[in-house]
Amino acid sequence: MAKVGITDTVLRDSHQSLIATRMRTEEMIPILSEMDKVGYHSLEAWGGATFDSCLRFLNEDPWDRLRKIRAHVKNTKLQMLFRGQNILGYRHYADDVVEYFVKKSIANGIDIIRIFDALNDSRNLETAIKATKKEGGHVQAAISYTISPVDSNDKFAEYAKHLEEMGADSICIKDMAGLLTPYNAYDLVKAIKAKTSLPVQVHTHYTSGLASMTLLKAIEAGADVVDCAISPMAMGTSQPPTESIVATLTGTPYDTGIDLNQLDKVTQYFAPIREKYIKSGLLDPKVLSVNIKTLIYQIPGGMYSNLISQLKNADKSDLLAEVLDEVPRVRAEAGYPPLVTPTSQIVGTQAVMNIITGERYKLVTNEFKALLKGEYGRTPVPIDPEFRRSIIGDVEPITYRPADDLKPELDTLRAKIPQFIEQDEDVLTYALFDQVALKFFEARKAAKYNLDANAADSDLKVHPV
Numbered sequence: 531m532a533k534v535g536i537t538d539t540v541l542r543d544s545h546q547s548l549i550a551t552r553m554r555t556e557e558m559i560p561i562l563s564e565m566d567k568v569g570y571h572s573l574e575a576w577g578g579a580t581f582d583s584c585l586r587f588l589n590e591d592p593w594d595r596l597r598k599i600r601a602h603v604k605n606t607k608l609q610m611l612f613r614g615q616n617i618l619g620y621r622h623y624a625d626d627v628v629e630y631f632v633k634k635s636i637a638n639g640i641d642i643i644r645i646f647d648a649l650n651d652s653r654n655l656e657t658a659i660k661a662t663k664k665e666g667g668h669v670q671a672a673i674s675y676t677i678s679p680v681d682s683n684d685k686f687a688e689y690a691k692h693l694e695e696m697g698a699d700s701i702c703i704k705d706m707a708g709l710l711t712p713y714n715a716y717d718l719v720k721a722i723k724a725k726t727s728l729p730v731q732v733h734t735h736y737t738s739g740l741a742s743m744t745l746l747k748a749i750e751a752g753a754d755v756v757d758c759a760i761s762p763m764a765m766g767t768s769q770p771p772t773e774s775i776v777a778t779l780t781g782t783p784y785d786t787g788i789d790l791n792q793l794d795k796v797t798q799y800f801a802p803i804r805e806k807y808i809k810s811g812l813l814d815p816k817v818l819s820v821n822i823k824t825l826i827y828q829i830p831g832g833m834y835s836n837l838i839s840q841l842k843n844a845d846k847s848d849l850l851a852e853v854l855d856e857v858p859r860v861r862a863e864a865g866y867p868p869l870v871t872p873t874s875q876i877v878g879t880q881a882v883m884n885i886i887t888g889e890r891y892k893l894v895t896n897e898f899k900a901l902l903k904g905e906y907g908r909t910p911v912p913i914d915p916e917f918r919r920s921i922i923g924d925v926e927p928i929t930y931r932p933a934d935d936l937k938p939e940l941d942t943l944r945a946k947i948p949q950f951i952e953q954d955e956d957v958l959t960y961a962l963f964d965q966v967a968l969k970f971f972e973a974r975k976a977a978k979y980n981l982d983a984n985a986a987d988s989d990l991k992v993h994p995v
Contacts, residue, residue, distance in 0.1 A: 534784045535571025535755035536776065537609065537731065539769050540800065541599065542574040544759035547735065547767040547832075549812045551583035553803075555595045561799040562602035568796065569788050570606050571755045572642055575599050576635070577610030581618045585963055585970045593638055593955040600639030609642035609670070610635060613871070614654040615933050619962040620872050622905075624936040625657045627943075627961050632661035634955050644702055646672035648873045651907035652692055653931040659697050670731065671698035675705040675718075676868035677828050678861075680911050683714070687721035690728075700729040700754075705744075706870045707830035708737035708767075712747040719751035729754040735767055737831040739820035742770040742778075749784050760796050762804035766818035767831045773797060827854050833874040840882045849885050856881040863917055864901055865909025876901050894921055904928030950975065 538544075545553040565573065576596050584592040600608060615622045617631050632643065643662050647654040655671060662669045671693035673686050690701045701722055703710070710718070715732065722730055732748045734741045734757070745756045758764070758772035765771065776788045807813035821831055829837075837854070841847045860881045867873040880898045884890045900906060902918050904927045918927065928935075944957050950971035951957065960967040975981070 533787050534749050534753070534779060535731075536772060536786050536788060537572045537574055537755055537757045538565070538568075538570055538772050538796075539574045539757050539759045540763045540796075542576060542578055542580055542611065543733075543757070544763040544768045546579050546583075547769075548763060548817055549807050551579045552587060552807075552812055554588055555590055555598055557803060559598060559602060561796060562599060564792070564795045564799070566603045566606050568606075568792050569786075572607040572609045573599075573603060574644075574757070575603075575608045575610065576640060577612055577618060577644075579618075581959075582963060582966070585959065585966050589970065589973060591959075591970075591974070593634075593953065593959070596635075596638045596640070607641040607668075608639055609644060609668075610640050612643050612645045612658055614645055614647040614658055616648075616654075616872070617658075617962060622654070622933050622936060623961060624939040625933060626938040626940045627958070628657045628933075629661040629664075630940060631958050631961075632658060632667070633665050634958060636662070636665040636667045638955070640667065642668040642670050644670040644672050644704070646674055646702075646704055646870075647907060648674060648870050649867050649907045649909055650674050650689060652689070652696060654907050654933070655693070655696065656931070657933070663697050668699045669697055670700045670702050671696070672702040672704040672733075674868040674870050675703055675710055676707075676866075676870075677709050678866040678910070680866050683718045683721045686718060687725040690722045691725040694726045694728050698728060700731060701726060702731045702733055703748075704870075705732070705734040706868075707828070707833075708735035708741060708824050709828060710734050710744050711740055712743040715744045716747040716751040719748045719753050723752045731755040731757070733757040734769070735831070736765045736770055737767050737821050738824045739822070742774060745770055745775060746778065749779070760793075760800050762797060762800040767821075823854075827857065829854075829857060829869055829878075830874055833869055833878050836875070837878055837882060840879065841886075844882075844886055846886055852885045853881050856885050860884065863914070864898070865911045865913045867901070867909055872897070873901065873906070891921060902927070905932050907932055947971070 541558055545551060581592040584590040584595060615628060617623055617628060645655050645658045650673065659669050673689055693701060703718060719730055730753050732745060732753045734744050749756060756775065757769050758775050759769040761771035761773050773790065773793055776786050776790060776793060779786050823834060824831055838850065841850055841853065857877060861877050864877060869877060876897045879895055883893050887893055899922050902913055902921050903925060939961060940957060943961050947960050
């Protein structure tokens with residue numbers, strides 16, 4: 531049997547899950563050359579929330595981060611997480627933006643693009659898959675794993691077959707909430723392997739305490755690659771520890787071929803960084819514990835924390851139990867969407883509003899209306915027409931690919947920011963996060979020309995000298 535590959539997530543999902551994506555590029559660079567010697571299948575280094583966080587909180591250019599990582603990682607493949615037609619943002623973008631983003635991602639160093647859709651609507655993956663193939667990248671099409679009365683391993687396997695037909699080079703089981711249990715993982719991998727000829731990669735989270743066992747059973751079923759995180763940044767809401775999985779497989783038919791001594795260099799580097807995060811309060815020890823509520827309520831850990839925060843801000847913390855009971859009702863009425871960004875936020879927020887107001891759907895968010903209208907895509911189960919009508923009236927729902935309504939955007943976007951464009955990629959940064967991008971561009975310009983942005987006259991568009 532071929533060796534099992536390991537993808538380490540410490541440069542992306544690991545710190546996204548544990549410390550809200552606050553790791554800086556300067557903290558990554560010193561260890562990258564040693565990580566490159568480990569023998570990983572790949573390093574997940576970009577995508578997801580890293581792009582937003584670089585701009586919004588770290589004053590970093592995410593494109594510069596990618597280029598710097600690529601410069602130090604010369605032999606190991608780099609991969610990213612890509613939200614289909616949403617790219618790395620929270621809305622659908624026109625096809626020309628999706629295509630250009632894929633092109634620039636690969637040109638700047640990405641080898642593997644993991645592409646998923648929150649609703650498992652394959653129409654929202656079409657453009658990204660075609661663009662990745664065109665640019666010579668590896669398409670890893672992902673299944674957003676979830677549990678509901680309408681989902682099954684057979685259904686996911688059929689979806690995997692469809693993704694193979696669309697051009698996928700590999701399949702990822704993306705368990706964003708840590709809901710995948712060991713024996714079900716075994717059955718699911720077997721089912722996908724029976725339906726497709728593609729390599730299968732498994733991604734899960736340690737939130738429920740099952741992840742290491744889940745990966746082991748997935749490997750026994752034939753999984754080719756598994757996602758782990760170096761131990762100082764593992765477990766809790768992150769991934770299983772890389773070292774533990776490597777040690778478990780050593781000397782077996784699934785041996786990763788990774789030298790634990792080389793891996794230990796990575797461990798030792800991140801150990802003090804972990805302690806720094808804990809001391810600063812950025813890494814809350816609570817997120818490192820097992821949260822069995824994930825399995826009970828079938829909601830991601832991040833969504834659970836957000837519900838608590840929303841109720842606390844409304845001075846309604848005592849209503850948590852009612853909200854947790856309301857979430858599955860709202861999800862069912864909304865067509866059983868998988869609870870991943872952005873649908874987890876949409877369903878969760880609506881559930882909170884239903885309970886706080888004391889009347890279900892007395893107030894409805896625009897995002898929930900958009901979900902019912904079909905603006906995010908096709909839900910796993912058709913939405914009851916009467917329920918839809920009660921929320922959005924007689925508006926006709928969208929039955930086609932939502933992005934078909936979007937006109938090309940790139941030229942219009944470029945025309946809005948000519949004074950800020952210093953690299954081709956800047957238009958994409960602006961496309962995804964316009965207001966945040968403008969603040970970043972202003973700060974970048976001020977630093978470049980030694981200007982005091984606070985002293986600028988925005989009306990006259992001048993700075994003091």
